[in-house]
Amino acid sequence: xKKIVCVFCLSVATLWCSQVRAHDxxxxxxxxxxxxxxxxxxxxxxxxxxxxxxxxxLASKITLAPCELSILGPDGNRQDVKxxxxxxxxxxxxGYWTTRFVAKDSGVYEVLHKLDxxxxxxxxxxxxxxxxxxxxxxxxxxxxxxxxxxxxxLGLEFVLExxxxxxxxxxxxxxxxxxxxxxxxxxxVSFVPRGITLSEGQDxxxxxxxxxxxxxxxxxxxxxxxxxxxxxxxxxxxGEGFDKTxxxxxxxxxxxxxxxxxx
Numbered sequence: 001x002k003k004i005v006c007v008f009c010l011s012v013a014t015l016w017c018s019q020v021r022a023h024d025x026x027x028x029x030x031x032x033x034x035x036x037x038x039x040x041x042x043x044x045x046x047x048x049x050x051x052x053x054x055x056x057x058l059a060s061k062i063t064l065a066p067c068e069l070s071i072l073g074p075d076g077n078r079q080d081v082k083x084x085x086x087x088x089x090x091x092x093x094x095g096y097w098t099t100r101f102v103a104k105d106s107g108v109y110e111v112l113h114k115l116d117x118x119x120x121x122x123x124x125x126x127x128x129x130x131x132x133x134x135x136x137x138x139x140x141x142x143x144x145x146x147x148x149x150x151x152x153x154l155g156l157e158f159v160l161e162x163x164x165x166x167x168x169x170x171x172x173x174x175x176x177x178x179x180x181x182x183x184x185x186x187x188x189v190s191f192v193p194r195g196i197t198l199s200e201g202q203d204x205x206x207x208x209x210x211x212x213x214x215x216x217x218x219x220x221x222x223x224x225x226x227x228x229x230x231x232x233x234x235x236x237x238x239g240e241g242f243d244k245t246x247x248x249x250x251x252x253x254x255x256x257x258x259x260x261x262x263x
Contacts, residue, residue, distance in 0.1 A: 023124065024229055026045055026252050027129065028225060029042055029043070030225075031132070032167060032256055033134075035134065036106045041098050041101075042098065044067070058096060066117035067114070069082040069111070072110040075107075081099050084099040084100075105134065121241070122246050127152075127250075129158060130252040130254070131160070133164060155179065155245075156232055156247035156249040162174045169255060173218050175228060176210075176213070177216065183214025184230075185211060185214055187210045191227070194225040222257065223257035226253045228250065231248050233245070
């Protein structure tokens with residue numbers, strides 16, 4: 001009986017650990033382009049899958065207490081919007097968080113979510129990013145604020161290296177994975193288009209490892225929301241109340257069907 005109980009406990013612990021590894025938050029807005037002065041809904045979502053995030057599906061809803069959510073405008077100023085989030089669910093763990101935001105200035109906006117919390121004996125440090133561009137929708141002139149797309153020196157983060165106005169179906173999405181501002185090589189990155197479920201194991205179409213400079217790329221054949229996910233576990237990073245640190249990074253890119261006409 002003791003042996004059966006021990007095996008059961010080990011199975012539960014293994015299941016719990018796999019869920020922790022697959023616990024991902026992300027932020028999204030929908031379309032990449034919008035008209036200056038109009039509103040966009042910024043969503044904070046959670047997928048807590050036992051399949052190591054093979055799809056774009058929601059599962060449960062993140063607790064806001066350990067979260068940060070901000071929007072960096074084209075002028076370089078960052079605005080905290082966490083207090084403005086509203087709940088879309090009818091029950092505690094249903095739905096997701098969202099807030100309405102009006103883009104008053106033309107240019108690139110970066111949405112940044114950060115999380116630092118404990119899951120049992122594991123410290124979880126996460127970052128999530130997405131972008132949208134406000135303008136006259138004619139693509140007249142360069143995109144203001146492009147220079148703000150850079151490393152924030154986070155625990156683990158994606159940096160978009162494809163120019164924002166070049167994002168489109170058929171054009172490579174180039175990302176760089178950084179840990180504390182330094183490249184992370186040999187790490188698997190999953191590119192998950194909305195509506196697609198990645199195959200079991202390593203999906204050669206949608207999953208690729210970063211090179212020695214932390215760079216990785218993926219080309220979408222059609223316009224869609226593309227969620228990129230990466231994880232890194234530091235077994236040697238221990239502290240009070242935790243015996244390892246699990247880093248996670250996501251970025252959602254609203255890839256248009258066609259490139260903008262900016263010059």
